[in-house]
Amino acid sequence: MRKTVIALLLLFAACTLSAAFSPEYSDYTFYNLGDAAADLEYLEQQSAASPQEEAEILWRMSRDVLTITDDIPQDSKEERLEGYGRAQDLAQQSVDTLETADGYHWLSSAIGRIGQVNGPLNSLSKAEPMRELVEKVQNDFNADMSDAWYVLGLLYNQLPGVISFGDKDFAISYMRRCVDTQDNVNRMNMTNYLELAQQLYDRGWSASKRAKEADKMEKKYNRESVPTEKMKYYEGREGADTKPFYSTVSIGQMSDAQEAAMICQYAMAVYASRPAPLASDTEKYGEIVAFYDSIT
Numbered sequence: 001m002r003k004t005v006i007a008l009l010l011l012f013a014a015c016t017l018s019a020a021f022s023p024e025y026s027d028y029t030f031y032n033l034g035d036a037a038a039d040l041e042y043l044e045q046q047s048a049a050s051p052q053e054e055a056e057i058l059w060r061m062s063r064d065v066l067t068i069t070d071d072i073p074q075d076s077k078e079e080r081l082e083g084y085g086r087a088q089d090l091a092q093q094s095v096d097t098l099e100t101a102d103g104y105h106w107l108s109s110a111i112g113r114i115g116q117v118n119g120p121l122n123s124l125s126k127a128e129p130m131r132e133l134v135e136k137v138q139n140d141f142n143a144d145m146s147d148a149w150y151v152l153g154l155l156y157n158q159l160p161g162v163i164s165f166g167d168k169d170f171a172i173s174y175m176r177r178c179v180d181t182q183d184n185v186n187r188m189n190m191t192n193y194l195e196l197a198q199q200l201y202d203r204g205w206s207a208s209k210r211a212k213e214a215d216k217m218e219k220k221y222n223r224e225s226v227p228t229e230k231m232k233y234y235e236g237r238e239g240a241d242t243k244p245f246y247s248t249v250s251i252g253q254m255s256d257a258q259e260a261a262m263i264c265q266y267a268m269a270v271y272a273s274r275p276a277p278l279a280s281d282t283e284k285y286g287e288i289v290a291f292y293d294s295i296t
Contacts (some may be wrong), residue, residue, distance in 0.1 A: 021046045021053050026041075026060050031186050034278035040064035051098050057092035061104040062087045066113065077117060084113040101143035108133035108151060127159055138227045149178035149231065150192060157199055172199050173217075173234040180245065188274060190284035193267035194291065201260035201295055211240035211252030257295065264292035 029039040043061050046052035069083030091107035110128045115126030124218035130151070137148045146158065147158030153175035175196040182189045205213070217236025236242060240252030245260070246266040251259070271277060271285045 010194075019058060021048065023056055023060075029174070030060070030063065030184075031183075034280055036067040040068070051215070055094045055098035055103060058090050058097065059100065059103040059106050062090035062094065062103075062110060063104055065090060066106065066110055080117050081114060084110050084117065088114065101137045101141040101145060101148075104106055104133050104137045104141075105143075105145060105148050105151075108137070108148075112151070112155075124164060127155060127164055131155055131165065135228045137189040138231075142227065144181055144227070145180040145181065146178050146192075148179065149174050150195070152228065152231075153178055153195065153199070167232075168199070168203055169235070170232040172203065173232055174195070175199055175215075175243075176244070177231045177234045187282045188270055188277060190267055190271065190281050190288060193263050194284060194288050197260040197263040197267075197288075198291065200256040200263070203256050205256045207253060207255045210254075210256065215239045215244060259290060261296050264288050264295075268292070 026039050026043060029042065030034050040061060043057050043064065046053075046057050048057055065083060065085040069080055069087065071081060072080050074080075088107060088110035091103055092112055094103035095107060111126050111133070112123075112130045115123035115130070132153050133156075134148050137143050137145055138152075153171045155171075155172035156165070156167050156174060161167055175192070179192050179196055180191070181191055214236035217233040218239040221230060221233035221237050224233065235251070241250045242252075245251045247254075247259070248261060254262070267288050268285070271281065271288075274281075277285070
């Protein structure tokens with residue numbers, strides 16, 4: 001009820017300002033209410049007062065269309081391709097109007113989704129263009145965008161290292177940066193916690209190995225200056241003494257499996273503290289509980 005009242009107040013404010021586009025209302029509808037369809041309907045009714053507003057409306061529409069398409073059944077290939085294609089077109093229109101970090105982020109996301117729908121080989125062929133776009137977001141705009149770090153974490157974790165640029169250790173560092181830069185006020189971030197926990201458990205390093213490798217990473221982290229190169233070693237930014245915000249001990253004092261369980265416990269506590277979680281958060285919470293039960 002409280003979310004609905006806030007949304008109505010934001011919409012009223014947007015309407016009273018000469019029907020001005022309200023990015024706050026759009027983002028609240030998308031993130032806090034979890035209603036991409038309502039946000040898309042709102043955006044389609046807006047008239048931009050400047051190229052910047054036009055670009056912001058377009059990449060938000062791309063975000064909505066991509067999210068809506070994610071819910072289309074996996075076996076409806078043509079419908080999914082049509083949706084992701086539209087998301088790509090909207091993001092491309094956004095960056096053609098005005099280059100922004102968000103525009104390039106959603107463009108890369110749409111391209112990646114199209115590759116996934118078309119199969120492993122096509123997905124592999126889309127990986128390099130997708131990485132280039134995300135690196136542009138982080139390096140050219142110095143965006144330090146959580147969602148973009150998440151994309152890099154997925155790419156490096158899922159791609160093979162022999163015929164592509166996959167690297168499990170870099171993936172974990174990117175996911176750690178994703179979690180450390182995420183919006184904890186408006187979003188529960190269940191997906192981020194689960195991804196990091198799973199990647200750590202799959203790697204399976206002992207506490208002693210973590211301590212040794214973290215000290216190596218610290219030297220490389222301090223040497224690099226380009227954001228996407230520097231964050232490949234973010235896990236060991238303070239060596240074995242690096243301490244995650246959800247932990248009372250450093251990474252050199254616990255194993256990957258122990259930290260994975262700790263992350264799950266923290267995520268479950270976050271979920272329990274929120275009075276009105278979104279359906280998507282509840283679904284991801286269920287996955288976290290199941291994963292936690294399987295490793296403890």
